[in-house]
Amino acid sequence: MDVQLPDNSPAVSVTQPDEAAAVLAVVRATGLFDAQEVAVVDELLTYCFEQGPERSGYNFLSCRAGDRLLGFACYGPTPMTQGAFDLYWIVAAPASGRRGVGSALLERVLTEARAHGGRLLRVETSSRAEYEAARKFYLGHSFALEATIRDFYSPGDDLLFYVLRMS
Amino acid sequence: MDVQLPDNSPAVSVTQPDEAAAVLAVVRATGLFDAQEVAVVDELLTYCFEQGPERSGYNFLSCRAGDRLLGFACYGPTPMTQGAFDLYWIVAAPASGRRGVGSALLERVLTEARAHGGRLLRVETSSRAEYEAARKFYLGHSFALEATIRDFYSPGDDLLFYVLRMS
Secondary structure, three states, X not given: OOOOOOOOOOEEEEOOHHHHHHHHHHHHHHOOOOHHHHHHHHHHHHHHHHHOHHHHOOEEEEEEEOOEEEEEEEEEXXXXXXXXXXXXXXXXXXXXXXXXXXXXXXXXXXXXXXXXXXXXXXXXXXXXXXXXXXXXXXXXXXXXXXXXXXXXXXXOEEEEEEEEEOO | OOOOOOXXXXXXXXXXXXXXXXXXXXXXXXXXXXXXXXXXXXXXXXHHHHHOHHHHOOEEEEEEEOOEEEEEEEEEEOOOOOOEEEEEEEEEOOOOOHHHHHHHHHHHHHHHHHHOOOOEEEEEEEOOHHHHHHHHHHHOOOOEEEEEEEEEEEOOEEEEEEEEEOO
């Protein structure tokens, strides 16, 4: 007799083309992406589905419970490096039980990166107040704040590099 | 009576499509670009000529003396920032009188960036020995080493961020 997982247990899988609209809905629901940034996610999804993850350099992962998309991540090997990976976005839908969703996505990103020779995972974020939860998430998941470029995004808004070194 | 500049005085101008082969020859002559990196310069030149500098986000400048290309630079506004610019490459042909060529190119990049609201110019480089001349060039031209990600490119090869803040 097969054991059936309950339909609402979160599971991570490679994002499929028919999930693109749901990914963009999650992006918009966060309130953290302006129109230009939403357009970039949209473009990269299209590019990834057209070229494939390998050729495009962008890999999307979905975290779902049944038919509901709880969040997604986008990562890829950093061009011109041996074993550096960039985590471009890791996003949980508001009221999705964010922490579990982010952890599940990150775990899968690390598994995939390690399987492709990953040594470190880098994420760039902003020093603005609305990214405080993101920064806490990174620090709580073995990333360290390794570098800062002051006033990079705009005056008063620094660029922060968090790095997770895989051992 | 017009004063004619001698034909071999270096002058900086926007790179034209018929200069692409000369740009790639300069890239190869440095010995600092592997085949993958040469291909990236080639792709970006094509992309810039097809889309235009504004839409592509990549601007190429040539430094010429008469019919000889002495070097080139590639820069552009950093997406998702207000006033940050990236200097993607600044390259002088070997035996071109490198320092003067680099200085002339950088001066023009800064003029253009300032005219488009630039506040800072960022360049990424490597800690490897063969980039020592590049690092000295940056430090000698008002850049500061502001951030480092250890072992980023490969074990022992750090990513260095130099930033020039325009005042």
